[in-house]
Amino acid sequence: MINRPFFSCSRPKLKYPVIQSHKKEAVKEIPSAEKVTLLLERAYSPIDDEILKVGDEVRTGQKIKMTDGGEEYFISTVTGTVEGISEYIGYLGRSHTSISIKVSEEDQWDDEFKEISKTVSPENVMGFLCRLPGDSHLSSLINPVTFLNTIVINGVDKDLLITTNQLIVKTETQTLKEGMAYLKKITGVSQILLVVPPDLVYDAEKTGIEIKVINPVYPNALPRIVMKNILKRTVPAGKKCEEMGVGFINAEAVAALARAFNQGKIPVNKFLTVINKDGESVNVKARIGTPVRDILNFLHIEVNHGDRLVLGGPMRGNSIYSEDLPVLWDTDSIMVQDKDQIIFNSDTPCINCGECVRACPAGIPVNMLVRVLENSLYDEAVNEYDLLSCLECGLCAYVCTARIPLFHHIMLGKYEFERIKSMEESHA
Numbered sequence: 355m356i357n358r359p360f361f362s363c364s365r366p367k368l369k370y371p372v373i374q375s376h377k378k379e380a381v382k383e384i385p386s387a388e389k390v391t392l393l394l395e396r397a398y399s400p401i402d403d404e405i406l407k408v409g410d411e412v413r414t415g416q417k418i419k420m421t422d423g424g425e426e427y428f429i430s431t432v433t434g435t436v437e438g439i440s441e442y443i444g445y446l447g448r449s450h451t452s453i454s455i456k457v458s459e460e461d462q463w464d465d466e467f468k469e470i471s472k473t474v475s476p477e478n479v480m481g482f483l484c485r486l487p488g489d490s491h492l493s494s495l496i497n498p499v500t501f502l503n504t505i506v507i508n509g510v511d512k513d514l515l516i517t518t519n520q521l522i523v524k525t526e527t528q529t530l531k532e533g534m535a536y537l538k539k540i541t542g543v544s545q546i547l548l549v550v551p552p553d554l555v556y557d558a559e560k561t562g563i564e565i566k567v568i569n570p571v572y573p574n575a576l577p578r579i580v581m582k583n584i585l586k587r588t589v590p591a592g593k594k595c596e597e598m599g600v601g602f603i604n605a606e607a608v609a610a611l612a613r614a615f616n617q618g619k620i621p622v623n624k625f626l627t628v629i630n631k632d633g634e635s636v637n638v639k640a641r642i643g644t645p646v647r648d649i650l651n652f653l654h655i656e657v658n659h660g661d662r663l664v665l666g667g668p669m670r671g672n673s674i675y676s677e678d679l680p681v682l683w684d685t686d687s688i689m690v691q692d693k694d695q696i697i698f699n700s701d702t703p704c705i706n707c708g709e710c711v712r713a714c715p716a717g718i719p720v721n722m723l724v725r726v727l728e729n730s731l732y733d734e735a736v737n738e739y740d741l742l743s744c745l746e747c748g749l750c751a752y753v754c755t756a757r758i759p760l761f762h763h764i765m766l767g768k769y770e771f772e773r774i775k776s777m778e779e780s781h782a
């Protein structure tokens with residue numbers, strides 16, 4: 355495995371946006387949808403019908419087990435009737451279970467968590483808050499692979515043009531403070547840091563959390579670079595930050611944790627940044643599961659044939675082909691690009707200009723890496739061209755002269771490498 359220095363010398367200077375609004379009222383609340391779709395990160399299996407059936411009534415905040423006697427569950431974000439359970443194939447070909455729910459007019463909250471929330475414990479978090487808005491895997495902080503000594507709360511978003519987590523730091527200082535206390539209690543970790551850009555220091559100080567200020571140049575908010583720049587630790591290729599004793603969580607998830615225990619209700623709303631075709635953005639609050647279409651309609655954003663819809667930001671986001679896809683627990687942004695602004699990828703072969711290599715903050719020979727990935731040589735990609743050192747920043751694709759979709763080649767390569775490895779291990 356190659357271990358490369360982290361920083362090369364010639365990278366584009368792309369700055370994170372600075373949140374403009376100081377007020378919660380500036381956040382637009384999306385009205386209740388007629389139908390929501392919940393996508394579960396588990397392969398679809400018709401056997402699930404034994405527990406949850408089409409026609410079942412569900413309540414808001416209700417914990418629903420997927421299999422009889424199993425531990426896996428999901429939380430209904432609305433009150434209504436299950437209309438369909440099916441398979442959805444998502445990014446990189448991952449299979450999900452899709453549950454569509456026809457929403458009732460009256461929101462009826464399930465009260466099982468209300469009593470549970472009186473006790474703040476890791477068991478109760480694992481049992482009811484497996485997903486929090488803004489963070490998909492709180493379990494990695496509660497049941498870490500190795501002992502955690504530090505948790506970093508990210509107050510900067512992981513992509514450009516997005517201000518979802520900045521919004522939380524700006525408008526929810528008290529909730530963040532309470533969330534940090536809950537986080538300490540359930541994880542036992544005493545050092546908690548809040549990472550913010552310089553413009554948010556004044557607001558962040560009100561939380562009482564130890565602040566670390568980053569230079570707001572992309573991709574400085576990505577965990578491996580925070581590790582390097584702030585904590586002065588290099589994460590070796592193929593390792594996770596948690597394996598180095600450091601966990602990461604978004605500011606939105608910390609605030610959601612506080613709301614859950616303060617109100618006795620499982621959070622079901624997601625804040626997100628919607629970026630319009632002219633680059634203007636607005637922060638909205640929507641029920642998880644709301645179709646993208648409802649949000650765009652509410653904001654009077656028209657999507658025409660040939661326009662591009664992206665979940666996420668310009669560097670790391672994924673294009674989606676349908677406005678019916680829902681807002682998920684970790685959807686931080688929806689971006690709409692006019693067809694005339696889109697720079698299309700191409701089939702042009704690499705011209706070996708070296709721009710990607712100069713731009714890569716992990717010092718990866720991206721020009722060579724992409725050659726082996728295009729030929730599905732995943733072991734070579736890992737062992738000879740350092741695939742697992744990739745920080746997933748997308749800068750290589752941004753600068754690529756030949757417009758090769760380098761970022762998605764890399765993401766697919768990582769996914770396939772892990773998938774094949776776990777298949778081989780299970781057959782060993």
Ligand code: SF4
Binds near residue numbers: 714748751760
């Ligand atoms: S996405 Fe590209 S530029 Fe970024 S770390 Fe990975 S290989 Fe390097």
Ligand code: SF4
Binds near residue numbers: 708
């Ligand atoms: S930037 Fe694109 S064209 Fe240039 S070396 Fe890298 S992959 Fe090849």
